[in-house]
Amino acid sequence: xxxxxxxxRLRLHDIAHGRSGDKGNRSNISVIPYAETAYxxxxxxITEERVLEHFAHKGASAVARYELPNLPAxxxxxxxxxxxxxxxxxxxxxxxxxxxxxxxxxxxxxPLDQIEEFTLGRRxx
Amino acid sequence: xxxxxxxxxxxxxxxxxxxxxxxxxxxxxATRDGPRYLIFETLAERTLALAxxxxxxxxxxGYSPFLDSYVRPxxxxxxxNNIRIVSNFGAANPAAGARHILKIAEEIGCPTPxxxxxxxxxxxxxxxxxxxxxxxxxxxxPIGEGIVAANTYLGARPIAEALAGGADIVVVGRTTDPALVxxxxxxxxxxxxxxxxALAAGTLAGHLLECGAQVTxxxxxDPGFKDVPDLAHVGFPIATIARDGAIRISKADxxxxxxxxxxxxxxxxxxxxxPSAYLTAxxxxxxxxxxxxxxxxxxxAVSGAxxxxxxxxxxxxxSFDGGWLGEAEISYAGPNALARAELARDVLGExxxxxxxxAAYRFDIIGTSSTFDGGTAPYPGAVAAAxxxxxxxxxxxxxxxxxxxxxxxxxxxxLYCSGPAGGGGFRRNIxxxxxxxxxxxxxxxxxxxxxxxxxxx
Numbered sequence: 001x002x003x004x005x006x007x008x009r010l011r012l013h014d015i016a017h018g019r020s021g022d023k024g025n026r027s028n029i030s031v032i033p034y035a036e037t038a039y040x041x042x043x044x045x046i047t048e049e050r051v052l053e054h055f056a057h058k059g060a061s062a063v064a065r066y067e068l069p070n071l072p073a074x075x076x077x078x079x080x081x082x083x084x085x086x087x088x089x090x091x092x093x094x095x096x097x098x099x100x101x102x103x104x105x106x107x108x109x110x111p112l113d114q115i116e117e118f119t120l121g122r123r124x125x
Numbered sequence: 126x127x128x129x130x131x132x133x134x135x136x137x138x139x140x141x142x143x144x145x146x147x148x149x150x151x152x153x154x155a156t157r158d159g160p161r162y163l164i165f166e167t168l169a170e171r172t173l174a175l176a177x178x179x180x181x182x183x184x185x186x187g188y189s190p191f192l193d194s195y196v197r198p199x200x201x202x203x204x205x206n207n208i209r210i211v212s213n214f215g216a217a218n219p220a221a222g223a224r225h226i227l228k229i230a231e232e233i234g235c236p237t238p239x240x241x242x243x244x245x246x247x248x249x250x251x252x253x254x255x256x257x258x259x260x261x262x263x264x265x266x267p268i269g270e271g272i273v274a275a276n277t278y279l280g281a282r283p284i285a286e287a288l289a290g291g292a293d294i295v296v297v298g299r300t301t302d303p304a305l306v307x308x309x310x311x312x313x314x315x316x317x318x319x320x321x322x323a324l325a326a327g328t329l330a331g332h333l334l335e336c337g338a339q340v341t342x343x344x345x346x347d348p349g350f351k352d353v354p355d356l357a358h359v360g361f362p363i364a365t366i367a368r369d370g371a372i373r374i375s376k377a378d379x380x381x382x383x384x385x386x387x388x389x390x391x392x393x394x395x396x397x398x399x400p401s402a403y404l405t406a407x408x409x410x411x412x413x414x415x416x417x418x419x420x421x422x423x424x425x426a427v428s429g430a431x432x433x434x435x436x437x438x439x440x441x442x443x444s445f446d447g448g449w450l451g452e453a454e455i456s457y458a459g460p461n462a463l464a465r466a467e468l469a470r471d472v473l474g475e476x477x478x479x480x481x482x483x484a485a486y487r488f489d490i491i492g493t494s495s496t497f498d499g500g501t502a503p504y505p506g507a508v509a510a511a512x513x514x515x516x517x518x519x520x521x522x523x524x525x526x527x528x529x530x531x532x533x534x535x536x537x538x539x540l541y542c543s544g545p546a547g548g549g550g551f552r553r554n555i556x557x558x559x560x561x562x563x564x565x566x567x568x569x570x571x572x573x574x575x576x577x578x579x580x581x582x
Contacts, residue, residue: 017351017387019344021396024264024563030394032387057502066400070416070429071390077398083500085264087447087560090487090521093496102497105506121387122350 007111013104015118016042020100025085027096029103032073034121039072041118045108046074054106055081076103131313132157133306133330134363134377137165137195138337140172144194146337146361149377151199153363155206156378160313163203164305165195165212166335173299174444174559176217177274188222188296189214196226201235204293211284211305215296217274219244223296223578230579239580241287243297245573248275248441248566257443260564268562271446277566278440280406281327282318283573284308290577299442301405303331306364314368324408325432326370329415332403333374333392333427337361340374340392341423342382355381372427373420384423393417393427402433404440406568409433438565447558451522451530453537454491456550458515465545466490466516472544473520476536484524486533491517517550523558530555 012031015038020029031046033039052063055078062079082096083089093099110118134154136147147163154161167189180187192214203210215222223240230237248257249272257275258268276299285308287295295308307327310316316323333340341362342353353359360380365373376384393412397403403410414429457466470488477486489495492514494507510516518540522533534553541548576582 013350017345017347017391019339019391019395023396023398026398028394028396028398030391030397032390032394034387054506057499057505059499064399068394068400068413068415070414071393073390073394075394075397075400087266087558087562088485088523090450090485090500090523091496091498092489092491092519092521098496102504102506 005112007109008115009107010110011104012046012106012108013101015108015110016104018100018104020096022082022085022095025080025082027078027081027099029076029078029100030073031076031103032071033118035118036072038118039069041108041110042074043067046106050106051076051078051103054103059083129368131160131162131310131366132363133162133164133309133334133366135164135166135334135337135361136199137167137191138335138339140167140169140189140191142337145198147195147199149380150361150363151202151206151208153378154208155202160309161206161208162309163199163208163210164334165210165214166302166305166337167191167195168213168216168299170442170561171444171559173216173276173442174274174561180217185221185224187216187218188225189216192222192225193229197229197233200226200229201233204235204238209288209292209309210294211309212295213297213300213305215242215298217298219296219298220578226294226296227579237580238293239291239582240294240296240578241290241292242576242578243279243283243287243295243300243573245283245571246276246279246299248277248571251570252566257564260566262562262564264562266562268443269445269447269560272443273446273559274444275441277571278406279571279573280304281307281311282407283575285311287575288312290575291581292577301407302335303328303405304407306331306334307407310366319434321408321432321434322430323370325410325430326372327366328405328408328410329412329427329430330364330366330372333372333389334362334364336392336395338382339395340388341376341384342388345388345391351387353381353383357381370430374425374427376423384425386417386419386425389417389425389427404436406435406439408435437568439568439571441564441566442561443564444559444561447560448523448525449527449530450556450558451524451533452519453534453551453553454517454519455537455540455548456515456517457545457548459547460513462514462516463493463510463512465547466518468545469518469540469548472540473518473536477533482524482529484522484529487521489519491519495519527555
């Protein structure tokens with residue numbers, strides 16, 4: 001039997017970058033594809049539901065995804081992601097500055113014939 | 126001369142930023158034609174509460190402790206080249222900050238500058254505690270006992286007024302960060318109070334500059350993925366803004382770092398929630414139509430900001446006593462280190478439970494997964510930790526009394542003789558906490574004022 005793979009599982013970190021910020025007990029995390037052509041894959045795969053599930057152990061209660069096709073980029077606003085926020089969290093990272101990389105840890109399915117295209121912009125970004 | 130371009134550099138993006146960053150920015154600005162400004166953003170939410178406490182103890186203090194180290198190295202060069210300085214390093218006491226700058230000028234033997242002081246952000250001078258508490262907080266949490274400070278984010282108009290009055294240096298306290306950039310642009314271009322798209326562009330330029338090198342490759346580098354040249358000497362940003370609102374982001378000459386669409390995009394979305402409604406005191410910024418493109422080496426063009434009418438309220442940060450934070454750490458390394466670290470963590474947890482305290486505790490093992498973990502649940506995506514390694518046990522507690530915080534630190538210390546084998550490198554940190562909440566205040570309650578010190582005052 002021959003199995004034909006047409007996608008491969010990578011991490012979001014392989015094809016996108018981002019930065020997190022905080023306000024109160026809310027975190028915002030941008031997700032910016034290295035290649036503009038990868039934006040539609042992000043729209044399809046990095047959904048509010050998946051991000052909420054990924055942050056559930058932090059106590060996240062809601063996720064809003066804002067689409068910025070002109071940049072292109074996504075902006076996620078995650079409610080109750082910061083264990084109470086700077087006022088009450090005992091997390092070493094009060095502001096959730098490291099959390100952009102937690103989001104970038106999400107698996108993505110990337111078409112084999114687009115890996116090069118989607119990762120090309122990395123070093124020169 | 127028709128002023129079509131204004132150059133604004135940033136020398137600090139937060140209280141604690143590099144003290145030598147401003148020099149190359151000033152040297153570069155000195156080579157540019159047209160109006161030129163240098164801003165320093167130094168005021169985090171809690172910084173101001175600490176400054177208020179200092180001011181209460183000493184009326185000559187309460188400005189940013191970083192003011193001296195930012196201003197002293199560049200003051201003579203700024204004055205000689207007509208580069209005007211705008212900063213919120215006035216913190217809780219802008220007038221005292223201005224007096225200190227006059228003292229620096231005298232000490233280094235440069236001409237006496239004309240300094241504008243913007244005041245009127247202290248809500249406690251116009252509203253009593255009871256009325257402040259009657260405002261619901263944005264976070265939905267109550268304002269605790271012991272209000273330390275309540276300062277309102279002023280807009281750009283008082284800064285523009287200060288510049289119109291001929292200030293070489295404008296010292297403000299709490300103001301929106303983008304106002305440090307928008308104020309000079311309003312002054313130079315005469316943008317009116319309802320020129321929303323122009324005000325939006327100026328606010329976006331301020332948003333891009335306010336975090337210093339975060340737009341020029343710092344807080345960006347990710348080796349092998351996002352390589353940044355000479356991060357050790359990263360150049361701080363300079364924005365060139367045209368009358369029509371077109372923005373170009375560059376950086377100081379002869380420095381490290383980089384300015385690319387990617388570095389600019391990360392900063393555009395930094396601390397942004399709804400991108401169609403970024404609320405400031407001067408305008409509601411909509412960035413959904415913004416585009417960025419490389420316009421040259423280390424030069425990125427940004428356009429497309431749109432504005433909507435400013436809100437009728439101003440955001441105010443209320444700071445209050447937040448009890449104590451106790452933290453302590455100890456390391457375990459080498460063969461079977463993970464098991465020894467886990468044992469240490471479990472011993473600490475058991476003894477904390479036995480004390481029956483109702484304080485909130487948290488125990489982490491740094492080197493496995495810690496910041497990604499939740500308060501009670503671990504990060505499901507964590508990579509399995511190796512049995513041998515170099516791990517650090519961290520215990521923390523949030524509590525009302527200093528004694529409980531000290532007690533936890535002492536428990537970690539006791540692991541030296543009474544814990545698992547080979548614990549070392551104990552450190553403790555006991556910190557008085559200041560908590561904050563935000564309220565929205567009718568903007569008509571605040572009356573910002575500008576007065577002058579130094580030359581011509």
